Amino acid sequence: MTMCKSGEGAQVPRETGPLTRIASNDAIRPLPMGEVKKETPSVVVIKEHNALVIHSLDDIAVRSGLSIGLPLANARAICPELTVYDADEAADAKTLNDIADWCDRFTPLVALDPPSGLFLDITGCAHLFGGERAMLQIICGALARRGFAVSGAIAATSVCARTLTRHSSGRIIEDGAETDAVAPLPISALGADDAITKGLRRAGLKTIGDVAARTRHEITARFGAAFTTRLEHALGQGDAPISPRKPLPDYIVEKRFPEPVTTEPMIAMTLQNLARMLVQAMDKQGKGARKLEAAFFRTDGAVRTLAVETGRAVTKPEVIDRLFRERLDALSDPLDPGFGFDLIRLSASRTEIVVQQQRDLDAHVHDNDELAALIDRIAARIGGKRVVVHLPEDTHIPERAALAASAQHHLAAASHAVWPARAEGEPPLRPLRLFERPEPIKVPFATVPDGPPHRFTWRRATHQVVRVEGPERIAMEWWQRDGKVLTRDYFRVEDEQGLRFWIFRDGLYDSELADEDGKPVPANWFVHGLFA
Amino acid sequence: MTSARLSTLASLRGRIERIETSNEAHALQRIALGHAGADAMLKGGLARAAVHEVFAEGRQGASATGFIAGLAGRLAARKPLVWVRQDFSEIESGALSMNGLSELGLDPRLLVTVRAADIDNALRTTADALACDALGAVIMEVWGDARQLDLVASRKLTLASQSSGVPALLLRLAATPLPSTAETRWIVRAAHSPPGASWSAWGAPLFDAQLVRNRHGPVGRWIMEWKCDECLFSEPSAYPQPVAAAPAHRSDRAATGAHRLAS
Numbered sequence: 001m002t003m004c005k006s007g008e009g010a011q012v013p014r015e016t017g018p019l020t021r022i023a024s025n026d027a028i029r030p031l032p033m034g035e036v037k038k039e040t041p042s043v044v045v046i047k048e049h050n051a052l053v054i055h056s057l058d059d060i061a062v063r064s065g066l067s068i069g070l071p072l073a074n075a076r077a078i079c080p081e082l083t084v085y086d087a088d089e090a091a092d093a094k095t096l097n098d099i100a101d102w103c104d105r106f107t108p109l110v111a112l113d114p115p116s117g118l119f120l121d122i123t124g125c126a127h128l129f130g131g132e133r134a135m136l137q138i139i140c141g142a143l144a145r146r147g148f149a150v151s152g153a154i155a156a157t158s159v160c161a162r163t164l165t166r167h168s169s170g171r172i173i174e175d176g177a178e179t180d181a182v183a184p185l186p187i188s189a190l191g192a193d194d195a196i197t198k199g200l201r202r203a204g205l206k207t208i209g210d211v212a213a214r215t216r217h218e219i220t221a222r223f224g225a226a227f228t229t230r231l232e233h234a235l236g237q238g239d240a241p242i243s244p245r246k247p248l249p250d251y252i253v254e255k256r257f258p259e260p261v262t263t264e265p266m267i268a269m270t271l272q273n274l275a276r277m278l279v280q281a282m283d284k285q286g287k288g289a290r291k292l293e294a295a296f297f298r299t300d301g302a303v304r305t306l307a308v309e310t311g312r313a314v315t316k317p318e319v320i321d322r323l324f325r326e327r328l329d330a331l332s333d334p335l336d337p338g339f340g341f342d343l344i345r346l347s348a349s350r351t352e353i354v355v356q357q358q359r360d361l362d363a364h365v366h367d368n369d370e371l372a373a374l375i376d377r378i379a380a381r382i383g384g385k386r387v388v389v390h391l392p393e394d395t396h397i398p399e400r401a402a403l404a405a406s407a408q409h410h411l412a413a414a415s416h417a418v419w420p421a422r423a424e425g426e427p428p429l430r431p432l433r434l435f436e437r438p439e440p441i442k443v444p445f446a447t448v449p450d451g452p453p454h455r456f457t458w459r460r461a462t463h464q465v466v467r468v469e470g471p472e473r474i475a476m477e478w479w480q481r482d483g484k485v486l487t488r489d490y491f492r493v494e495d496e497q498g499l500r501f502w503i504f505r506d507g508l509y510d511s512e513l514a515d516e517d518g519k520p521v522p523a524n525w526f527v528h529g530l531f532a
Numbered sequence: 533m534t535s536a537r538l539s540t541l542a543s544l545r546g547r548i549e550r551i552e553t554s555n556e557a558h559a560l561q562r563i564a565l566g567h568a569g570a571d572a573m574l575k576g577g578l579a580r581a582a583v584h585e586v587f588a589e590g591r592q593g594a595s596a597t598g599f600i601a602g603l604a605g606r607l608a609a610r611k612p613l614v615w616v617r618q619d620f621s622e623i624e625s626g627a628l629s630m631n632g633l634s635e636l637g638l639d640p641r642l643l644v645t646v647r648a649a650d651i652d653n654a655l656r657t658t659a660d661a662l663a664c665d666a667l668g669a670v671i672m673e674v675w676g677d678a679r680q681l682d683l684v685a686s687r688k689l690t691l692a693s694q695s696s697g698v699p700a701l702l703l704r705l706a707a708t709p710l711p712s713t714a715e716t717r718w719i720v721r722a723a724h725s726p727p728g729a730s731w732s733a734w735g736a737p738l739f740d741a742q743l744v745r746n747r748h749g750p751v752g753r754w755i756m757e758w759k760c761d762e763c764l765f766s767e768p769s770a771y772p773q774p775v776a777a778a779p780a781h782r783s784d785r786a787a788t789g790a791h792r793l794a795s
Contacts, residue, residue, distance in 0.1 A: 419641070
């Protein structure tokens with residue numbers, strides 16, 4: 001139960017311009033939960049080159065003289081009372097992701113820096129939390145209370161902030177002061193390869209300032225261009241972009257609660273108000289939402305997000321509210337408020353310009369709108385893929401003649417689709433119900449080798465053929481697929497009860513159904529559909 | 533005492549009647565099927581704002597589908613159609629083929645299919661769809677007996693259908709009929725093609741439709757043919773294939789020609 005959690009470091013750089021502020025979390029050391037009080041060192045080990053080595057360790061272990069990368073056998077020799085945990089990298093990654101979810105409350109731009117770091121772009125967000133220093137304290141304090149070892153920094157470039165967190169926590173570097181801040185740090189803070197760090201140390205360059213004092217081409221010639229770039233970024237000259245986990249939503253509205261809310265009516269009311277605010281914001285720019293996301297931030301750090309998609313742009317708060325109510329009703333694992341939500345956020349992640357339409361008197365436009373709204377509601381509850389319209393496909397192969405496409409996205413296309421016209425005066429030539437995979441039937445014999453059967457067995461029932469019409473020969477698309485594709489001879493048959501089947505023989509009798517020696521092999525028969 | 537009780541009963545009956553017939557405007561609207569005998573029994577046709585059930589054995593699924601598609605084609609009047617299908621039904625009796633639907637004279641462009649994972653979802657979706665009066669009809673297809681489809685569920689569907697005027701058609705395959713508030717209940721199986729040479733093609737779809745329940749009239753059983761071109765039901769024709777019209781310019785031959793055909 002008390003697995004070591006990866007530590008966390010909040011580290012906050014600022015970008016070149018005054019525009020971007022980035023925070024990053026860096027986790028280096030784990031902290032065994034629950035056993036902190038005991039004065040025994042703890043380490044997490046991982047298997048490397050067939051030997052168990054220390055993956056991460058706590059402060060007591062560091063004081064005992066252990067270090068990352070030390071084999072476990074050596075560590076036990078140094079510290080016999082060592083508590084050892086196995087590393088679980090998947091759990092670590094999940095934890096980091098959960099923390100990133102939690103960090104969404106500070107800024108929408110959160111990037112992962114695996115295995116244990118996070119970048120937060122806090123440009124324009126800091127004032128909401130009482131300034132950069134207060135924000136850093138809130139983030140680091142909250143994580144530390146959960147038992148993570150955190151190291152955070154704020155700087156204009158991500159690499160600079162990352163470098164600072166490797167050495168100490170809580171640094172905030174003003175724009176332009178990067179060089180001065182980073183120069184006294186040891187080389188290892190750059191996070192370069194072991195070989196490079198050792199090489200620099202051997203050359204007598206102990207701090208980043210020492211390296212920066214050398215000319216760039218010297219460093220590049222010896223350690224490669226990648227290292228020079230990293231160095232320049234750390235010194236605030238240029239920056240590596242971060243890649244946020246989620247695209248920035250077009251509109252965000254949120255409600256924070258000083259006292260967490262737990263009751264359903266309160267949550268519903270909040271969503272209603274947020275929907276109204278969101279629509280107001282979108283309305284000013286003539287936009288409507290196509291994809292909406294509601295995020296519920298629990299006080300204990302868990303975050304639940306729900307998304308709904310709509311077929312056409314939504315511009316009414318009631319519609320948004322209703323879609324979310326449908327979605328909440330249909331959740332297989334209901335929204336669990338736990339100790340309450342302290343932040344509820346509604347964002348429009350995809351929007352489009354709404355063209356106001358004049359309603360016709362014949363209400364045709366109106367009808368389609370109602371249908372689209374109905375489809376959105378059903379899709380919100382049971383999933384968009386389960387509500388489909390049908391589009392014709394240009395193929396002869398019966399099972400591929402129609403394509404089921406999401407009704408939300410293809411309603412307009414489906415209503416203008418062109419289906420093959422039926423022949424006037426003819427009885428139906430295609431079955432009403434079609435099996436996705438043709439079902440094999442047993443045919444005892446046929447009067448002529450390539451003729452229709454007299455009797456067949458399907459699903460353990462024998463059917464006597466009374467009427468038959470065919471064959472209708474459908475050749476497979478040999479230009480689409482390699483290998484042997486068999487031509488099908490379709491027959492429409494009626495049995496003695498009046499049931500009508502669409503059956504086919506797979507393969508032409510004389511040419512396709514023969515083995516290597518040219519001897520005929522028995523044909524396979526299938527029922528593919530049922531006529532009304 | 534007794535008279536007071538009787539008058540109370542009478543007034544209660546009156547209230548119930550008023551409640552039940554509150555949506556008379558919708559309920560009165562009837563759509564003729566086209567089959568003269570059935571229309572006479574149904575007093576002019578199927579009521580639009582009501583629930584109609586079609587039962588069939590599992591193996592008769594395609595026939596029942598054809599029949600209910602025909603009912604929907606009559607009732608929907610070229611408005612969009614929502615077909616709610618339980619996933620299991622699709623496995624058992626096949627998916628609805630759009631080409632097959634258009635061969636029956638219905639328009640695949642007007643069809644929205646909802647694949648419901650289970651009966652609860654199907655019921656809920658159907659009730660939702662019934663509230664949308666832009667639709668022509670809502671079809672719910674369920675395989676097997678279902679505990680959830682009880683009198684209460686059926687009553688809900690009826691009320692939803694009455695308030696919006698959208699007909700609800702229930703296709704129940706391999707199910708035993710239970711009490712419900714449906715306006716009509718049909719049991720459908722395929723009918724034989726008319727006798728003829730075994731090589732001759734069959735004609736339009738033929739149904740052996742048995743009306744086993746009719747809330748406002750008698751019941752009956754008919755052989756119905758679905759006319760794909762006219763999009764209506766009719767009495768079965770004697771010939772599966774359309775026969776050539778009698779020559780108009782040779783009236784002497786026309787009579788003998790018709791006679792020969794009829795014999």
